[in-house]
Amino acid sequence: MDTAKILSTFRLVASEFNDVDDENVSSMIELQGVRISQKAFGVKYDLAVAYLTAHAFKLDEMLKGGGASSGGLVSGAITSEKEGSISVGYASPSLSRYNDGSLYAKTAYGLLFLELRSQCIVPVMTRF
Numbered sequence: 001m002d003t004a005k006i007l008s009t010f011r012l013v014a015s016e017f018n019d020v021d022d023e024n025v026s027s028m029i030e031l032q033g034v035r036i037s038q039k040a041f042g043v044k045y046d047l048a049v050a051y052l053t054a055h056a057f058k059l060d061e062m063l064k065g066g067g068a069s070s071g072g073l074v075s076g077a078i079t080s081e082k083e084g085s086i087s088v089g090y091a092s093p094s095l096s097r098y099n100d101g102s103l104y105a106k107t108a109y110g111l112l113f114l115e116l117r118s119q120c121i122v123p124v125m126t127r128f
Contacts, residue, residue, distance in 0.1 A: 006046045006053070013047070014054035014109065028053045029074045041120045050114050054109035062106070 006029050007022060017025070032052040038045045104110035 001027050001038065001049070002046070003033075006033070006049050009050040010053050011095075013050050013112075014057070016055065017057050020057065025053065025099055028056055032056055036117075044067070044116055048113060048120075051113035051116065053107045055104065055107050055113060056109040058109055059103060081117050 003026050007025055010025055010029065011018065029049060032085060033049045036045070036048055041048045102110075104114050
């Protein structure tokens with residue numbers, strides 16, 4: 001894994017985290033890089049790790065903002081927002097869209113990772 005190359009990609013796709021120093025980002029890249037197969041993602045591996053890294057930072061931001069039981073982490077996707085008197089509506093959590101029940105759908109980076117994964121990894125389907 002080329003951490004420097006993935007760091008560069010991360011900086012392009014997740015500019016909102018430009019204030020996070022390279023050492024912390026590189027450490028997170030190392031943690032996220034072992035979660036997926038370089039062989040399965042092929043030439044898209046660096047981008048996949050960059051998305052996973054950004055997703056991890058975004059989840060951390062959400063945890064710091066509202067805690068582990070915050071609505072954004074324990075419920076479904078945001079369905080409505082209101083600014084005056086602050087109101088946020090969430091869908092019921094659904095596991096069917098990605099069949100893994102993960103937190104990937106909680107951030108834009110996680111959704112981008114899932115999209116990339118669907119392009120690289122095609123599940124085998126059998127019929128009986």
